[in-house]
Amino acid sequence: MVLIESAAFAICIGALYFYFTRTFNYWKARNVLGPKPVPFFGNIFESALRYVHPGVIIKRIYDNYPTEKVVGMFRMTTPCLLIRDLDIVKHVLIKDFDFFVDRGIEFSDEGLGTNLFHANGVTWRKLRSRFTPMFTSQKLKNMMHLINDRADKFIDYISEITFKNPEQDIYSLVKKYTMSTMAACFFGLDIDTLRGDTQTMMRIDKAIFTPTFAIEFDMMYPGLLKKMNMSLFPKDIKKFFKDLVETIMTQRKGEPSARKDFMDLILENQNKKSLETINSDTNAEVLTNDEIEAQAFAFYAAGYDTSASTLCFMLYHLALEPEIQNRLRNEIDVYLHRHSDQIELDTFNELPYLDQVLNETLRMYPVDDTLLRKARNDYKCPGTNIEVSRGQIILIPAIGIHHDEKYYPKPEIFNPENFAREKVTGRHPCSFLPFGLGPRNCIGIRFAQTQIRVCVIRLLSMFRIEIFKNTVRSFCFDPYRIHIAPNKKLYVNFYPRMDLNL
Ligand code: HEM
Ligand SMILES: *[C@@H]1O[C@H](CO)[C@@H](O)[C@H](O)[C@H]1NC(C)=O
Numbered sequence: 001m002v003l004i005e006s007a008a009f010a011i012c013i014g015a016l017y018f019y020f021t022r023t024f025n026y027w028k029a030r031n032v033l034g035p036k037p038v039p040f041f042g043n044i045f046e047s048a049l050r051y052v053h054p055g056v057i058i059k060r061i062y063d064n065y066p067t068e069k070v071v072g073m074f075r076m077t078t079p080c081l082l083i084r085d086l087d088i089v090k091h092v093l094i095k096d097f098d099f100f101v102d103r104g105i106e107f108s109d110e111g112l113g114t115n116l117f118h119a120n121g122v123t124w125r126k127l128r129s130r131f132t133p134m135f136t137s138q139k140l141k142n143m144m145h146l147i148n149d150r151a152d153k154f155i156d157y158i159s160e161i162t163f164k165n166p167e168q169d170i171y172s173l174v175k176k177y178t179m180s181t182m183a184a185c186f187f188g189l190d191i192d193t194l195r196g197d198t199q200t201m202m203r204i205d206k207a208i209f210t211p212t213f214a215i216e217f218d219m220m221y222p223g224l225l226k227k228m229n230m231s232l233f234p235k236d237i238k239k240f241f242k243d244l245v246e247t248i249m250t251q252r253k254g255e256p257s258a259r260k261d262f263m264d265l266i267l268e269n270q271n272k273k274s275l276e277t278i279n280s281d282t283n284a285e286v287l288t289n290d291e292i293e294a295q296a297f298a299f300y301a302a303g304y305d306t307s308a309s310t311l312c313f314m315l316y317h318l319a320l321e322p323e324i325q326n327r328l329r330n331e332i333d334v335y336l337h338r339h340s341d342q343i344e345l346d347t348f349n350e351l352p353y354l355d356q357v358l359n360e361t362l363r364m365y366p367v368d369d370t371l372l373r374k375a376r377n378d379y380k381c382p383g384t385n386i387e388v389s390r391g392q393i394i395l396i397p398a399i400g401i402h403h404d405e406k407y408y409p410k411p412e413i414f415n416p417e418n419f420a421r422e423k424v425t426g427r428h429p430c431s432f433l434p435f436g437l438g439p440r441n442c443i444g445i446r447f448a449q450t451q452i453r454v455c456v457i458r459l460l461s462m463f464r465i466e467i468f469k470n471t472v473r474s475f476c477f478d479p480y481r482i483h484i485a486p487n488k489k490l491y492v493n494f495y496p497r498m499d500l501n502l
């Protein structure tokens, strides 16, 4: 008996082993080099078990094949191609975009799934063309009063709390600011993220940005979640955004208000489109409520966390490097003096060093560490004889490229000179990808840059930021967050500027 049972057990194990390694010959058969996969997990063992952030694995694979143009890897048992060569990157993101319209994160396309970030093909094109006009400089200019107002309140808040205690954890601090700007600019909400109750917002934050195993499941069985109509996000997230949008729509009685936030832009657009549909037979469709809720979700989520991480890393490095901080502060002082303390969108070009510091932060910490594209059709990688097959996922390792000494000498040192003009013009256009590139790049670039700049300008004009004995000098990326964020609290001291009191 025992013998039979053990034999049956061994056969089961053997069958499972065979099943969970069945694809592992894929890249070898095509002569593509790559790291050795382990059964079931492929090459993402450590991130699937949340030992390390996925960005760390991608960077390691990038670093380990310095002479390859592409590297074959496995996310769980699914073969994916990681691109190292910047000319191929350019083809995938820009020149041959029609092959790579989709991002390939697939879950139910009902409910929150119809958002711009996750949508595919025709739906994506419709949404992108509908929302692009809402991100023009004119629209952003109209929103400057909201951003300026949030920044001023944020500074008051910091003055108040740091008077009692200068030591602050910067990540949770700046999140309060980005959450309040996003809520103000997107929903016209005056939520008091500063002094008020932040529990709801923090619960939403956790539910959206803690990775769930649905992600690994989708890597293992691409498309199955979608077939099963399963979402990546818990049900109450959907309900939160549904209630929010309905409340705002009712408050505004279907008409735009005077705030000129994104909800107004959506309402304006809806009213215009419904007129067009009545007056002509063009196929101008109005957005469904589901679609509006999904975009509210996507813009809010994509907007605050990325900007908060970026601000956090930037302030941390400014605290570590007083020389950089002082040079930046001088630039800001001159700017504010010249413009009677007013921050305007069209004067940002007078702050070139701020731009360099921001870009250097995004170089070291591309919060979205890896860009994804899914092949719509079989595709021959230019300059190689490698075929990408239809449905395959392409990974573009922004984090690896940004830390490659071929493009950035001494990549582990924070050095804004990497973005001095002559350095930038000498580099490949695809060597800097914090917002992606091509038709599917980040739609919120200017919004993000603006909310970050306004915050840093106001902060440095009022405070010195300094490290102290509790400031950590090394940290990792938090494996329990989707975006890149520190796994430890980064404490710095905020002191009111002495020179202002004189
Ligand atoms: C520092 C801040 C930000 C960073 C680093 C960032 C980065 C990115 C990246 C890397 C992508 C993917 C691009 C690609 O695949 O080529 C992306 C997409 C996107 N981002 Fe951002 N983002 C930031 C802020 C924002 C803000 C403020 C918003 C909203 C207003 C936003 C909305 C979006 C949306 C909707 C997409 C999907 C676009 C599409 O698929 O068509 N992002 N972002
Ligand atoms: C998919 O799930 C949503 C709820 O998450 C539900 O409203 C919808 O009816 C489902 N669709 C199908 C085809 O089962």
Ligand SMILES: *[C@@H]1O[C@H](CO)[C@@H](O)[C@H](O)[C@H]1NC(C)=O
Binding pocket: 355, 356, 359, 419, 420, 421, 424, 434, 435
């Ligand atoms: C910084 O990056 C943005 C886009 O990511 C770019 O438009 C800008 O020119 C860059 N500035 C410098 C100084 O490299």
